[in-house]
Amino acid sequence: MRKYIVIYRSVLMENLQYAASVAMGFVSYFIIIYIFLKLWNSMYAEPGSLIAGYGREQMIWYVMITEMIWFGARSGAVTRQATADIRGGNIAYQMNKPYHYALYILARYTGEWSVRLPMYFVLAVAMGLVMVGPLSGFGPFAALAAVVSILLGITINGVFKLCISLFSFWIEDTNPFQWLYDKLILVIGTIFPLEIFPRAMQPFLKLTPIYTVCYGPAKLTVDFTPEKFLEILGAQLLYLAVGLGAMFLVYGKGVKKLYVNGG
Amino acid sequence: MSTGVKNQLRVCALSVKYNIMREMLNKVTFLTNTCFMMLNNAAFIIQWLILFRLKGDIGGYTMREVMLLWGIACCSFGLSHLLFAGVFSLPELIIGGRLDPFLVQPKSVLLGVMTSSTRISAMGDLAYGVLVMCVFCFSVKRFLLFLLFTVTGAAIITAFALLMGSLCFWFVRGDVFGNYMVNAMVSFFTYPDGIFNGTARFLLYLVIPVGMAVWMPVHVMMEFDAGALFSVVGFAAGLSAVATAAFYRGLRRYASGNLMEARV
Numbered sequence: 367m368r369k370y371i372v373i374y375r376s377v378l379m380e381n382l383q384y385a386a387s388v389a390m391g392f393v394s395y396f397i398i399i400y401i402f403l404k405l406w407n408s409m410y411a412e413p414g415s416l417i418a419g420y421g422r423e424q425m426i427w428y429v430m431i432t433e434m435i436w437f438g439a440r441s442g443a444v445t446r447q448a449t450a451d452i453r454g455g456n457i458a459y460q461m462n463k464p465y466h467y468a469l470y471i472l473a474r475y476t477g478e479w480s481v482r483l484p485m486y487f488v489l490a491v492a493m494g495l496v497m498v499g500p501l502s503g504f505g506p507f508a509a510l511a512a513v514v515s516i517l518l519g520i521t522i523n524g525v526f527k528l529c530i531s532l533f534s535f536w537i538e539d540t541n542p543f544q545w546l547y548d549k550l551i552l553v554i555g556t557i558f559p560l561e562i563f564p565r566a567m568q569p570f571l572k573l574t575p576i577y578t579v580c581y582g583p584a585k586l587t588v589d590f591t592p593e594k595f596l597e598i599l600g601a602q603l604l605y606l607a608v609g610l611g612a613m614f615l616v617y618g619k620g621v622k623k624l625y626v627n628g629g
Numbered sequence: 630m631s632t633g634v635k636n637q638l639r640v641c642a643l644s645v646k647y648n649i650m651r652e653m654l655n656k657v658t659f660l661t662n663t664c665f666m667m668l669n670n671a672a673f674i675i676q677w678l679i680l681f682r683l684k685g686d687i688g689g690y691t692m693r694e695v696m697l698l699w700g701i702a703c704c705s706f707g708l709s710h711l712l713f714a715g716v717f718s719l720p721e722l723i724i725g726g727r728l729d730p731f732l733v734q735p736k737s738v739l740l741g742v743m744t745s746s747t748r749i750s751a752m753g754d755l756a757y758g759v760l761v762m763c764v765f766c767f768s769v770k771r772f773l774l775f776l777l778f779t780v781t782g783a784a785i786i787t788a789f790a791l792l793m794g795s796l797c798f799w800f801v802r803g804d805v806f807g808n809y810m811v812n813a814m815v816s817f818f819t820y821p822d823g824i825f826n827g828t829a830r831f832l833l834y835l836v837i838p839v840g841m842a843v844w845m846p847v848h849v850m851m852e853f854d855a856g857a858l859f860s861v862v863g864f865a866a867g868l869s870a871v872a873t874a875a876f877y878r879g880l881r882r883y884a885s886g887n888l889m890e891a892r893v
Contacts, residue, residue: 393809397816404824408688409680417683539658542665549672558679 369465370473377443377477388482392489395437402429402557403497418561424588425559426498431512431584432556434490438483439520441527443474448531449540452620461621468528468617475524483520501588508590515583515595518602523551523579525609532613535620547575555580578605640736641744645712648747659749666753667760670703673819688823693766694847695821700762701775701843701850702818705782707754713787715745717811719794720804723879726886739876743787771850774858778846781865785842788865788872789814795872798879814839838868 381388403426410422417425448471451457461467494501530543555576560568571577582598653659674696681692690698710717719742722728731741762775793807800806814837822844825833834840841864849857 390805390809394812394816397813400829401816401820404829405680405687405820408824409684411684537657537661538655539661542661542669545665545669546672549669553672553676557676562679562683 370469373465373470373473374477374480377474378480381478381481385481385485388485391437391440392486395433395486395489396493398433399430399493399497402426402433418559420559420561420588423498423501427494427501427588428559428584429557430490430494431516431587432580434483434486435516435519435523435580435583436552436556438486439479439523440482441475441478441524443471443478444524444528445531445544447471447474448528449534452532452534453538457621458624461624466617468532468613471528472521472524475528476521479520479524483516504587504590507592508586511590511595512583512587515586515598515602518599518606519579519583522575522602522605522609525606525613526575529609529613529616532616532620535616535623550574551576551579559585572601575605578602637736637740641740644741644744645747648714648744649711649749652747652749659752662750663753663756666750667757670699670754670757673699688821688825690821690823694851695819696761696765697850698821698843698847699819700758700765701778701782701846702758703754703761704758704775704779705786705842706815706818707751707756707758708779708783709786709790710748710751711755712747712783713743714748714751716743716787716790716794718746719791720797720807723794723797723883724804726884728880728883729885738880739791739873743791766850770853774846774850774853777858778843778850778861781861782842782846784865784869785838786814788868789838791872792868792875795875795879798882810837813837814842818843838864841865 406422406425406429409417410425414421420428451460451467457467460470463470526547527544530540530547533540533543554571560571560577560581563571578598578601582602586595586598677692677695680687681695685691687695722742728738728742731738731745734741758779762772790807790811793810794804796803796807817833817837817839822830822833822840830840834844841861845857845861848854849861
């Protein structure tokens, strides 16, 4: 475990040097939130109205939290680096090192979001307070539950994105699959709480990463109940276990197919 | 048309042709990129279906208008990235001092840069845009207008990217600002203009030209207005002229990186 902590720390220190570059991404976050603020404002034409049980403030805070996760978890390690290592043959050097390649990438991923996420968190809170005001009913228990859920959600997201990148052992370009996964999270997960979807679709959506990566953390922030926390925590732990199992399986099968042309 | 112009156009056409042929060498990658980009765009239909289930009219748009908006946005973006993807890499070329190979060619530097690469997933955008237009709101007149506005939209996107990219001739971190402006334009493309008002709406029509690239064309296609049509065409031509002038003005400040590299 110590070696992964060393990798994590080195990536963390490296990324701290580029904190200013991360801050430049705030413009994109601001634009997206501005668009959704305007969109939801036009949806909530009458003051005090509810959509799927959510008030206007809750809905906008929901989007802010999910977008914070989305922007905070952006990583080159689980996508570009893993794909380039496999396609370029660099993995042949790395698989001989005294660490597991997939866990090495996850340690790098954690180092990356450890810098980005707190920065986006500060921005999201500041924008939320200015644009919609404080969230009613948000207390210390909700904050604690939301933090645990956000950290688990981001880790699950990294594991699944890495699983997709590991398919580079078989296919040349995994970008299209990353797009589809991103769209699933971005289009359905970040904008709408599950309750907005038709009742028949909700059980199906609970089985997708949307539930554990976006919905869970945002729901606990805007509408915390202890029962919901236990339900979401259970689902996240189960999802993480399945994701890690799939990751080791895909990697194990993939490296057996590896051939290097020298160089 | 003079022989010089004909030759220049021929060189551009050949450049684009060979870019596309190079990208199509791997058929599987080409097909997956194209199909998945179409799926990628189609995913947003779910978003709008849900929103329109909650409210029938959003910012004065119904599902039909939103799909038309998507059609024009995808086709314009696709055409721009298929023919002139090189313009989106302009900041890297300027900062890295890698414009030299284009400067020594006996043809237009700007067109050489613009047609130097292609993004093959743009084929998916183009195909999706046409498909959406035909499925949701087809009529012959509307389709002809759609083709015209695809060209003006692509011209506006390309010119705006060129203008923003050219900032790198003057400012060291001009690439960061330029990229954000271009990305901002794309982010606003697929949302109805009716949800924005006041200063934001003004900025989105004239500073970040989303309004002239996609919103006004949608209004013209739904309710024909010759004045608005000419405004769009004029704006596209004007912005292209300004961007071209900015590029050549900035080119005088260009400093080579003396980089030795082989272009294959």
